[in-house]
Amino acid sequence: MPKVGMKEVRQQQVIEATMRCIVKKGLSQMSMKDIAVEAGVSTGIIYHYFKNKEDLLLQVLKESFRKSHERVMDTVEPLRQSREKLLKHLENINAVPKENPDFYIVLLNYLGQAPHNPEIHKIVTKFLSNLTSYANRYLSTDLTGGTFADVRLWHLPTILLALGMGLGIMWTLDRNSFSIEEMDVSLKDLISRYID
């Protein structure tokens, strides 16, 4: 077993175990012991790699958002046309809860903490504003030369994000609340009529 360069490996091991614990038991029901057992390490070693529980939880949130952002980029970024991007973005919104249901469970747990924990709050709002900016950027750069007025585009990124988050939460809580495939069609219809 290599003893050098283990830092990143161990940290990742613990972060991923923590995510699984959050999904299984919930952020506030999960103890450091739970995490240690899930990760297959001792409780002591966690404190070697993370300052304390608070610190670990922040790293987990960052990692979770990093992965999510990566997924968005991998899917949407390669596309050329912003119209294509928009439609892919809409598909993405719907796909996340189904393809990565754990993300929403983790997100919900942290959203509940955000109002009372400045650090978490900062990271969450940063993540949300990043997503908004991103949509804003490709809409404004590529579509401004188009036929529709700017003013309507102004709120579109926010609306898309809100819709995505709202639908994601609803579907995560109850998979029968709507069909993702059918909702996909409706959303494209809704947004197409808006921007055309």
Place this chain on the structure above:
Amino acid sequence: MPKVGMKEVRQQQVIEATMRCIVKKGLSQMSMKDIAVEAGVSTGIIYHYFKNKEDLLLQVLKESFRKSHERVMDTVEPLRQSREKLLKHLENINAVPKENPDFYIVLLNYLGQAPHNPEIHKIVTKFLSNLTSYANRYLSTDLTGGTFADVRLWHLPTILLALGMGLGIMWTLDRNSFSIEEMDVSLKDLISRYID
């Protein structure tokens, strides 16, 4: 101080103190002691009126949803035309976080628990499906004779709820993420184009 017939009063007193504590400290950071102090009673008396913390938290959630539902009804129900109702509904969606910001803080706290607590999960999904049904009812009964196809209406209630929840969460986390008044205009525009 009267000592008899205080049941309803005390229960309400404790429930409201609990809501304030959730807003102040967060669901899982708040102790029974905190609640007792906030309510101005002893910890013992809380257990006289509620089976345990879990029970109290469920009553708080129910009461919170009851009040919220009541507010929706008071505002939207008196209106005659479903078109009016729909627009008022849209206004409402935007108004809630501003007029009753605590509701969203409380909601976020419980949403984080919902995936891990069957009772909370049941109440939350019931609340969401009630709201959806309600919008569904006035849309389907009054607008079916209209000019637009049913199929589009099918998802409208869910979309409205998701939008409302998503925007509410975003604005609660960051009041600068968008202007409620401007978003009001955009939403009406978005939905009008969809149903016309």
Place this chain on the structure above:
Amino acid sequence: MPKVGMKEVRQQQVIEATMRCIVKKGLSQMSMKDIAVEAGVSTGIIYHYFKNKEDLLLQVLKESFRKSHERVMDTVEPLRQSREKLLKHLENINAVPKENPDFYIVLLNYLGQAPHNPEIHKIVTKFLSNLTSYANRYLSTDLTGGTFADVRLWHLPTILLALGMGLGIMWTLDRNSFSIEEMDVSLKDLISRYID
């Protein structure tokens, strides 16, 4: 409802409810609330008739022993010959757990407290020595003119009591540990051979 002379009635009501609670839940698992509910009164009123829980428990023990002693006297006392008394006594020993199983449950609960509570200890040892004295009295007064030596009689009462208590406890804990009817025969055999 008569308000005078209620004292004895209420006290008896509470004492008997307490006995039922001890049988149902156990001395140390039973709360004043349990007793109040079982007796159909408020917790407050118990403190009107008994100084505190300790006092109530002592009254219950006394009452339990009073009733038990009464039963012994009613059965054994009317008999003329001490030989008859002795045999009846033996029958009695065996009959108690079957005819009044609750007595042994209550007794076991108090025996566990006796080593740590001087008041209970005093009452229990008094009860045991009373039973011993009683057997001693009718054996020594009536049998001393008989054919067997005094020295053997000396311990007979204690042996009888120990046997009775031991068998009672065993049968109370496990009704299949022996057959009371068969044990009756064996005991008479054992004791007859001893004194003849």
Place this chain on the structure above:
Amino acid sequence: MPKVGMKEVRQQQVIEATMRCIVKKGLSQMSMKDIAVEAGVSTGIIYHYFKNKEDLLLQVLKESFRKSHERVMDTVEPLRQSREKLLKHLENINAVPKENPDFYIVLLNYLGQAPHNPEIHKIVTKFLSNLTSYANRYLSTDLTGGTFADVRLWHLPTILLALGMGLGIMWTLDRNSFSIEEMDVSLKDLISRYID
């Protein structure tokens, strides 16, 4: 102070502290804090080694019975003749309360719980039936070829156990209730007459 491999040591340390607490204060008067102080450890560590108070108390009972059984075996088992064993057994019965008075205090505390706690009940009845079986075995295997009828032997083990328990309880409660040495003589007389 070593910090590793302390499991067995600590468990024994806590179990023995618990026994002392039961003797000092009584099973239901004794708190986990009391035990921790008596054992010279923190309350937390007890929960590291025992699931909860119930679990600890069961281990204490098992250990107590294990030790007691060991003592019986060490004394009686080496003997060849079952007549010898029987007489030694009788001596033993009388010796326990004097040589190991704590055993009876502990036993009395658990006997009071047995009717209301299935686990304790099971362990206690198992212990009693083990003792009965043991006496039964050496009586039936070695004495059946003797001159006295089987039928009388049938109940002898139970009678011996009941006598032992009854006398032990009486003497534990009141050391003046009889002289152990004199009772020894009487018992041997009683049983000898019975089996001859």
Place this chain on the structure above:
DNA sequence: GATGAATGAGTTTTCATTCAT
């Protein structure tokens, strides 16, 4: 680096007792 034993403050919950009505 790694372990898991150990701590002790903090949490939920119970309950004998009191007391205003």
Place this chain on the structure above:
DNA sequence: GATGAATGAAAACTCATTCAT
């Protein structure tokens, strides 16, 4: 006399964190 609301101290239990090995 009678009620049951109210108290608060004490109980069982948890858990983040530390530290000897």
